[in-house]
Amino acid sequence: MYDRVRETDPAVADALAGEVDRQRETLAMIASENHVSPAVLEAQGSALTNKYAEGYPGERYYAGCEYADEVERLAIDRAKQLWGAEHVNVQPHSGTQANMGVYLAMLDPGDKILSLDLNHGGHLSHGHPANFTGQTYEVEQYEVNPETGYIDYDDLREHAERFDPDIVVSGYSAYPREVEFERVQAAADAVDAYHLADIAHITGLVAAGEHQSPVGVADFVTGSTHKTIRAGRGGIIMTDEEYASDIDPAVFPGGQGGPLMHNIAGKAVGFKEALSDDFEAYAAQVVDNAKAMAEVFADHGLKVVSGGTDTHLVLVDLRESHPDLSGGTAEEAMEETGLVLNANTVPDESRSPFDPSGIRVGTPALTTRGMDEDAVSEVAHLICDVLDDHDDTATLDRVSEQVEALCADYPLYEDL
Incomplete structure (x- = not known):
C-alpha cells in the first residue's frame, strides 16, 4: 500500500x-464523516490534481481543459438529476466556501443574517463571531425550544420581523429533526429576505427522498458533498437560473481561484453512485x-x-x-x-x-x-x-x- x-x-x-x-x-x-467508495478515492487521486482550470466549462482561462470540462459538466448534470436544481456550481472547496459564495453574491458587508445559534445546532459559517460571517455581517440567531428541542417556526418568523434580516439561514449541523423549509421560506418572504438552505449534513438524505428538499423552495441551497452523499470532498451551490450570473462570479473569481478538479472528479463519481x-x-x-x-x-x-x-x-x-x-x-x-x-x-x-x-x-x-x-x-x-x-x-x-x-x-x- x-x-x-x-x-x-x-x-x-x-x-x-x-x-x-x-x-x-x-x-x-x-455525523459529518463517511467512507467513500474506492472509485471515488481513485478519482480524487487522479492526474486532474495537476490541472489549473480557472473559469467554467467552455470558458476557461487556460488551455488544455477539455477533460476538466467534461468532468465538471458530468458533475453538474448529475447534481441536477439528484436534486432537481436549475443551476449548479460544483466548484466550492467546502460547504463553508459554498455559503461564502452566496453571501458574496447577495450581501454587502454589514447586511443582516438571521441563523440558528451554534449551541443549538447551527454552524460556524452561519454567523459565528469567530467566522468571517460574524466579522463581516450583522448577525442575530434564533434558538430551538429548550424543552422540546424543536425549532419554533412561529418564533423564528417573529424574530425575522423584529430583526428584518437580508437573508435567513436554515439547515444545521446538530439538529436531529426534519427541517420545515417552507415555513422558513414563509418567514423570509414576510420580511423580503433571501432564504439560504444549507443541507451540508443531509445532502444524501435529500437526494434519496428521505428528507424533504429545499430545492425549488429556498432561493439558494448549499451543501457538502462528502457527508451523507459520499462523493468527493467539497461543496455545492444550487439555485435558479436567475441567480446564476450572481453566484458563479462570486465563487470564481470572488472567493476562490482554480477549482480542485480532482475533487470535482470525485464529486462526479459519487453523484453517479447516488443515482442508483x-x-x-x-x-x-x-x-x-x-x-x-x-x-x-x-x-x-x-x-x-x-x-x-x-x-x-x-x-x-x-x-x-x-x-x-x-x-x-x-x-x-x-x-x-x-x-x-x-x-x-x-x-x-x-x-x-x-x-x-x-x-x-x-x-x-x-x-x-x-x-x-x-x-x-x-x-x-x-x-x-x-x-x-x-x-x-x-x-x-x-x-x-x-x-x-x-x-x-x-x-x-x-x-x-
Whole structure:
C-alpha cells in the first residue's frame, strides 16, 4: 500500500497507511464523516490534481481543459438529476466556501443574517463571531425550544420581523429533526429576505427522498458533498437560473481561484453512485439506524434531544443522566475503545463549547460498512457502557474487544 509514496516519503506513507488502518479498526460515528467508495478515492487521486482550470466549462482561462470540462459538466448534470436544481456550481472547496459564495453574491458587508445559534445546532459559517460571517455581517440567531428541542417556526418568523434580516439561514449541523423549509421560506418572504438552505449534513438524505428538499423552495441551497452523499470532498451551490450570473462570479473569481478538479472528479463519481437504487436503500437505512440508536439511548435513560431523530444523527444531553461527565471526557473515553464520535453543545448549554454537555452520534459511516438496526443497536449499547463506566479499565477493555469484533464483521476497504 502506498508503495510509490513510501519510496519518496516513508513518513507520509506510514501516516497514510495508518489512517486506512484507523478507519478499518474503529467505528466512525462523527455525523459529518463517511467512507467513500474506492472509485471515488481513485478519482480524487487522479492526474486532474495537476490541472489549473480557472473559469467554467467552455470558458476557461487556460488551455488544455477539455477533460476538466467534461468532468465538471458530468458533475453538474448529475447534481441536477439528484436534486432537481436549475443551476449548479460544483466548484466550492467546502460547504463553508459554498455559503461564502452566496453571501458574496447577495450581501454587502454589514447586511443582516438571521441563523440558528451554534449551541443549538447551527454552524460556524452561519454567523459565528469567530467566522468571517460574524466579522463581516450583522448577525442575530434564533434558538430551538429548550424543552422540546424543536425549532419554533412561529418564533423564528417573529424574530425575522423584529430583526428584518437580508437573508435567513436554515439547515444545521446538530439538529436531529426534519427541517420545515417552507415555513422558513414563509418567514423570509414576510420580511423580503433571501432564504439560504444549507443541507451540508443531509445532502444524501435529500437526494434519496428521505428528507424533504429545499430545492425549488429556498432561493439558494448549499451543501457538502462528502457527508451523507459520499462523493468527493467539497461543496455545492444550487439555485435558479436567475441567480446564476450572481453566484458563479462570486465563487470564481470572488472567493476562490482554480477549482480542485480532482475533487470535482470525485464529486462526479459519487453523484453517479447516488443515482442508483442502492443509494436510496442506503439512505433509508441511515435514518432507520439513527432511530434505532436513539431508542437504545432513551431506553437506557439518556436524554435524547428532541426525543429522537428524523435524520442521520442523534444528539444526547448528558447533564441529567451523567451530571459529572462532560462531552469531552466521554469523547476521549469512547475513542480509547475505538468508538469515534464527537462532543457537542446542546440547547441551553451550561458548559464551555470546548468541553460541552453532549455527544453527537451519526450513522452514515456505520451504514456504509453494512450495519443494520441490530448492529447499530449493539454499538449504541457499547456507547452506554462507556458512558456508565468511562473510567473503568475492565469495561473499556471489554468494549474495545467488541468493537474489534464488529469491525471484523463489517470490514472496510479490504482491497486497499
